[in-house]
Amino acid sequence: MPEPVLLPLADTPPAERRDAARNRVALLEAAERLVAAHGVAGVTMDAVAHEAGVGKGTVFRRFESREGLMAALLNHSETEWQAAVISGPPPLGPGADPWDRLLAFGRSRLETTIVHAELIRAAGRASTRSTAAYSFIAMHVRYLLAELGVTGDLQLLAIALLAPLEAPILDQVELDGIPVDRVYAGWVDLASRIVGQGR
Amino acid sequence: MPEPVLLPLADTPPAERRDAARNRVALLEAAERLVAAHGVAGVTMDAVAHEAGVGKGTVFRRFESREGLMAALLNHSETEWQAAVISGPPPLGPGADPWDRLLAFGRSRLETTIVHAELIRAAGRASTRSTAAYSFIAMHVRYLLAELGVTGDLQLLAIALLAPLEAPILDQVELDGIPVDRVYAGWVDLASRIVGQGR
Numbered sequence: 001m002p003e004p005v006l007l008p009l010a011d012t013p014p015a016e017r018r019d020a021a022r023n024r025v026a027l028l029e030a031a032e033r034l035v036a037a038h039g040v041a042g043v044t045m046d047a048v049a050h051e052a053g054v055g056k057g058t059v060f061r062r063f064e065s066r067e068g069l070m071a072a073l074l075n076h077s078e079t080e081w082q083a084a085v086i087s088g089p090p091p092l093g094p095g096a097d098p099w100d101r102l103l104a105f106g107r108s109r110l111e112t113t114i115v116h117a118e119l120i121r122a123a124g125r126a127s128t129r130s131t132a133a134y135s136f137i138a139m140h141v142r143y144l145l146a147e148l149g150v151t152g153d154l155q156l157l158a159i160a161l162l163a164p165l166e167a168p169i170l171d172q173v174e175l176d177g178i179p180v181d182r183v184y185a186g187w188v189d190l191a192s193r194i195v196g197q198g199r
Numbered sequence: 200m201p202e203p204v205l206l207p208l209a210d211t212p213p214a215e216r217r218d219a220a221r222n223r224v225a226l227l228e229a230a231e232r233l234v235a236a237h238g239v240a241g242v243t244m245d246a247v248a249h250e251a252g253v254g255k256g257t258v259f260r261r262f263e264s265r266e267g268l269m270a271a272l273l274n275h276s277e278t279e280w281q282a283a284v285i286s287g288p289p290p291l292g293p294g295a296d297p298w299d300r301l302l303a304f305g306r307s308r309l310e311t312t313i314v315h316a317e318l319i320r321a322a323g324r325a326s327t328r329s330t331a332a333y334s335f336i337a338m339h340v341r342y343l344l345a346e347l348g349v350t351g352d353l354q355l356l357a358i359a360l361l362a363p364l365e366a367p368i369l370d371q372v373e374l375d376g377i378p379v380d381r382v383y384a385g386w387v388d389l390a391s392r393i394v395g396q397g398r
Contacts, residue, residue, distance in 0.1 A: 186352030
């Protein structure tokens with residue numbers, strides 16, 4: 001079937017801008033694969049260009065510097081994580097029991113925070129502390145607490161529940177050296193206390 | 200009785216330095232009285248000089264700028280608050296039931312944080328984020344949790360209990376407009392959940 005010829009809509013970006021966006025995502029996905037394989041330290045402008053099969057100049061044109069790439073990667077990763085919470089498979093996404101969703105959230109957020117803390121350090125001045133990201137997380141936890149029938153100041157309880165999963169706090173307790181499983185076990189205990197006994 | 204003449208000890212500061220330290224404290228105490236009477240906005244270099252009965256030049260020599268004064272005031276206030284926790288009257292200081300001490304700690308920390316948040320803003324670039332101050336607080340809460348017979352990852356539980364009392368978090372929930380009593384009531388509920396039922 002031939003592709004239908006559509007009149008351009010007011011909010012459809014021109015083909016050129018769509019291509020640019022697609023190329024940008026391709027570069028970020030290449031960078032993500034490098035993070036997964038070699039850690040944040042392994043992500044250089046050269047390695048991203050090689051992984052994405054483009055010239056190094058293209059990577060510099062898109063992100064200006066390694067710091068710029070790191071900041072973009074942070075943003076991209078946060079957006080993907082939010083999508084997984086909103087519409088991904090359970091138990092992180094919808095459809096599971098709220099207690100199971102809360103536990104999946106805690107584990108996933110803890111792991112995300114550890115990677116993001118490295119990205120934030122690598123992004124240096126290019127990184128912007130995102131209050132929007134925190135708002136999303138706090139809103140999600142409040143929603144789950146309400147689903148679990150918890151009463152009280154859910155906003156304050158959510159803040160308490162989130163604190164041990166946050167990067168500046170994890171830095172302060174010097175996570176390096178403390179196994180993630182130990183932090184997670186402590187967090188599950190905290191969640192049980194806040195949600196109520198019998199969990 | 201005449202003052203005994205003592206041989207100077209190696210770590211006794213010369214009279215000149217002791218005078219300087221005394222004058223510095225006198226200026227900080229004058230600034231504290233102004234904060235209590237008129238809030239942080241009411242503390243100008245002129246007002247501090249007038250309150251302490253010295254020339255404006257003296258205040259500038261000690262603190263360089265209003266920002267410098269605010270940073271010094273923050274440090275002085277934190278030290279005084281720590282002294283009240285370590286050796287002040289109960290229930291904030293030693294001698295009260297650990298649960299009463301925990302509640303007094305929460306109320307006092309919440310009020311201190313609100314004043315300090317203003318000082319941090321006023322200190323601008325002169326303010327240094329103090330991890331030492333946080334370590335003291337976390338250590339104190341862990342001690343009280345242990346006294347209350349709480350078991351588990353006390354470090355993590357302390358982080359959760361402290362989070363709703365911390366300035367960056369209070370900024371994020373936009374405390375302005377939310378009465379302190381409401382935040383405190385929510386925090387007491389959180390503390391009851393973490394310490395255990397029957398409180």
